Amino acid sequence: MSAAIRTEKLGKTYFSGFFRFPYLALANLDLDVPEGSSFGFVGPNGAGKTTAIKTLMGLQRPTAGAGWIHGVSILDPASRARVGFLPERPYFYEHLTAREFLEFYARLGDVPSAERGPRIAALLERVDLARFRDVPLGKFSKGMLQRAGLAQALIADPSLLVLDEPMSGLDPIGRALVRDLILEERRAGKTVFFSSHILSDIEAICDRVAMIVRGELRGQGKVTELVASAVQHVDIVVRKGGAVETRKAAPDGVDTVIDAVRREGWSIVSVHAVSKSLEQVLLDEVERARPVDAKRMGVLA
Amino acid sequence: MSALGLASRRIFAVASNTFREAIRDKVLYSIIFFAVLLLLASLGMREVALGDRDKVVRGVGLGGISLVGGIIAIFLGVGLVWKEIERKTIYTLASKPLPRWQILLGKYFGLWATLAVEVGILTLLYTVVIGYQQGLPGAGVYLAMGMLMLELTLVTAFATLFSTFASPMSASAYTLCVYVIGHFADDLYTFGKASENPAFQSLTLTLYRIVPNLGMYNLRSEAVHGIAVPGSEVMWAVAYAVGYTAAVLGAAMLVFERRDFK
Structure with a gap:
């Protein structure tokens, strides 16, 4: 499977103040986002998710390493030809109506003029903003802006969607709408790369995930694999006659326990691995990265 | 579609959005x-005027149009790029598959179009007002307004350059400096020549060569007094404005290209 996004040792250091003090925001990021996947980019606030996304989207220049989108260097604007992007907070032109707003981005995305009208109408319908097509964005609520932003990201029918915290600050209905949109795009074969610190959303939507803590990648792979690698213990339910018991085994001691219970004359009813949740895996990584400050950061939603 | 055609379409898209934003800005209407x-x-x-009263009226009218053109060029120009960054609309704009120079040119042309419409409307109004009072103004007035547009072309380029790295307050101060010094460029040259100090002469000559000579775009006096302007002078002014603007916009593109949008 070819990569929609690939980075090698991608890094970003900011320099601030008169003496240009360095601040390492992103270090040695090696990402591999396969085409057609639904990829979650998780980490606590301030972990470097937005920095990574901005660097991929050409809004910031990397200070180390390299990155490619559909095989084209991220330094080349052409790498974003088939990309739809929704930034973290919806900041859009307040003087434009929803229709004008999508028209503008359709033109920038080289959508042929004959297709623009029908596509704008369909998208406004899809994000439930058709009634507000002639209302200036300055009068939109945050949820409406987020939906308009999603329509903007979809207007040029991109094959890769990059969404930075698309559900942040939305009410449950708004979150459900955004989630359904992402799932629809995924079903249509698009690659969806989105960051979030709301791990239940990631678990519900993504098939792959990368975890970033303090600017460094702490793991990536399939969600099931990442969670499976964090098996806490295994519950083995056994039966002898009318008696039923549950034996606990360490992840690497299942065979030993099974052999022992069989020798005792028990039969195996079920074997169930009890894993950490994605949230617990992330918390552990935060703990590992900042043993003292993890709790104080209050970083998880 | 050719690369040039594609670039033109994208630049036009950004320009029309900039133009639309400007004409929906209530502040613009206050200035007009x-x-x-x-x-x-x-x-x-x-x-109340002394001397040739008709000429005073014509002069004040043209001066007013120039003043307002300068104010709008500086006021809108200094926020041209800064506003995109400050309001974070740059995130969705710069993440599109268009090079940053196309964004900058689009913004510049959008503002230029706004100024052209504003100068056009005021010139039309001037024609009606003067025409009603004194009869239709001569061709010199329209040449003076054309030259004003060339001056604004240059001033807007400077405002755009400054807006790529400075806040509107600082960019206004820088652009105003260029505007004022530019209008006194000839005086700077004469002043240096009159001095007997070689170091001072060299300094004023260097400054004269660096700052844009905006004085040459002031043909209001010629328009009011009906003095003919040689065609070669106009051609030189056009070439100077085009060349200088291209150089300033080139510098703006270099700065804008390297900016990080945090």
Whole structure:
């Protein structure tokens, strides 16, 4: 499977103040986002998710390493030809109506003029903003802006969607709408790369995930694999006659326990691995990265 | 579609959005309203002016249009790029598959179009007002307004350059400096020549060569007094404006290209 996004040792250091003090925001990021996947980019606030996304989207220049989108260097604007992007907070032109707003981005995305009208109408319908097509964005609520932003990201029918915290600050209905949109795009074969610190959303939507803590990648792979690698213990339910018991085994001691219970004359009813949740895996990584400050950061939603 | 055609379409898209934003800005209407008031007030000056009263009225009217053009160029120009960054609309704009120079050119042309429309409307109004009072103005007035547009072309380029790295407050100060010094470039040269100090002469000559000579775009006096302007002078002014603007916009593109949007 070819990569929609690939980075090698991608890094970003900011320099601030008169003496240009360095601040390492992103270090040695090696990402591999396969085409057609639904990829979650998780980490606590301030972990470097937005920095990574901005660097991929050409809004910031990397200070180390390299990155490619559909095989084209991220330094080349052409790498974003088939990309739809929704930034973290919806900041859009307040003087434009929803229709004008999508028209503008359709033109920038080289959508042929004959297709623009029908596509704008369909998208406004899809994000439930058709009634507000002639209302200036300055009068939109945050949820409406987020939906308009999603329509903007979809207007040029991109094959890769990059969404930075698309559900942040939305009410449950708004979150459900955004989630359904992402799932629809995924079903249509698009690659969806989105960051979030709301791990239940990631678990519900993504098939792959990368975890970033303090600017460094702490793991990536399939969600099931990442969670499976964090098996806490295994519950083995056994039966002898009318008696039923549950034996606990360490992840690497299942065979030993099974052999022992069989020798005792028990039969195996079920074997169930009890894993950490994605949230617990992330918390552990935060703990590992900042043993003292993890709790104080209050970083998880 | 050819690369040039594609670039033109994208630049046009950004330019029309910039133009639309400018004409929906209430502040623009306040400034134009001020210009209209100034034009109408110039009629009243006829009664209090000394000397050739008609010329005073014509001069004040043209001066008002130039002043308002300069204010709009500086006021809108200095926020041109800064506003995109500050309001974070740059995130969705710069993440599109268009090079940053196309964004900058689009923004610049959008503002230029706004100024052209504003100068056009005020010139039309001037024609009606003066035409009503004194008869239709001569061709010199339209040449003077054309030259004003060339001056604004240059001033807007400087405002755009400064807006790529400075806040509107600082960018206004820098652009105003260029505007004021630019209008006194000839005086700077004469002043240096009159000095007997070689170091001072060299300094003023260097400054004269660096800052844009905006004085050459002031043909208001010629328009008011009906003095003919040689074609070669106009051609030189056009070439100077085009060359200087290209150089300043080139510098703006270099700065904008390297900016990080945090």
